Amino acid sequence: MSSTNIQKRYNTEMITLPSPQYEDHIVFLRTLYEKLQKPVVVGVSGGIDSAVALTLLARVIPKEKIIPVLLPHHLQNMDDAKQIIAFNQIPESQTHIIDIAPMVQSICDNLQIEKNDHIRRGNIKARVRMITLFDLAKKYEAVVCGTENKSEKRLGYFTRFGDSASDIEPISTLYKTQVRELAQQLTVPKLFIEKTPSAGLWENQSDEQELGFTYHDADQIMYATFELGYSKNQIMQKNPALNSDVIQRVLDQVASQQFKQLVPYSMEVAPNAMG
Structure with missing residues (x-):
């Protein structure tokens, strides 16, 4: 990009x-x-x-x-x-x-x-x-x-x-x-x-x-997803300027870095939480 x-x-x-x-x-x-x-x-x-x-x-x-x-x-x-x-x-x-x-x-x-x-x-x-x-x-x-x-x-x-x-x-x-x-x-x-x-x-x-998208776009996508519970289609309906590729890049970034929210792993962390 x-x-x-x-x-x-x-x-x-x-x-x-x-x-x-x-x-x-x-x-x-x-x-x-x-x-x-x-x-x-x-x-x-x-x-x-x-x-x-x-x-x-x-x-x-x-x-x-x-x-x-x-x-x-x-x-x-x-x-x-x-x-x-x-x-x-x-x-x-x-x-x-x-x-x-x-x-x-x-x-x-x-x-x-x-x-x-x-x-x-x-x-x-x-x-x-x-x-x-x-x-x-x-x-x-x-x-x-x-x-x-x-x-x-x-x-x-x-x-x-x-x-x-x-x-x-x-x-x-x-x-x-x-x-x-x-x-x-x-x-x-x-x-x-x-x-x-x-x-x-x-x-x-x-x-x-480095991220490949703007904070301006990412913030709308993350807020809509995690605070409002919107699906990808709902986000695009609410803001047509946010296309499917950008939304997916943001969500993929969040998912790929989820481990940072979980480490250090311990016996108290369920195995399925590790991704």
Whole structure:
């Protein structure tokens, strides 16, 4: 599929996801903070998910209790990450910037991972970032705030024991489409809302290019399937712009990554649940 087709947005939208309830997320974080009374470490990549997570934290938690962490790989541009930190008026002195390239390279060298093996190297990067965030949380007696959304979770588009690891998940109940809407409610700068989604695991990596469909389409399909109980035919009737091939690709992706929701397997897991 070409990048033009992947980026295409349809005007016909007859499957509408509910608007996110801003106050629900605020109450969740406020209640949690009042109970834990701990600082919060959050990885800030410069993408919309971490921008929204950080902005929610800044609306609830004292700024001096928020520890933003930027984890570039070598010369990776972090200007957008710095911008969202400044937008939320978090003191620069609290921000940590740690180049993960030496750690990643050391592991890749020891494991003899080829330079063009993007998947293995990407997983190493995600897990090195996880190690760094949790180590800083230990140092500051803090908790780690994750930035995972419901689309990534359902699609299995995450690294186990990497970007999925956290203590708090403020946006995990929201599909990517809803995260964008919440960003608008929070008046997050427009550049984050319009930015091409990327996990930043290798140069010029794009979520939608890798997946083969847009979050815009996938969210409608997953919401209709799992929340509304629609069949493939019902989805196409509701939104003719969603053809059978796209629907099947999304559902196949969900099915192929279902194991990520089940592991680690144990004697408590029925064999038929393993697929």
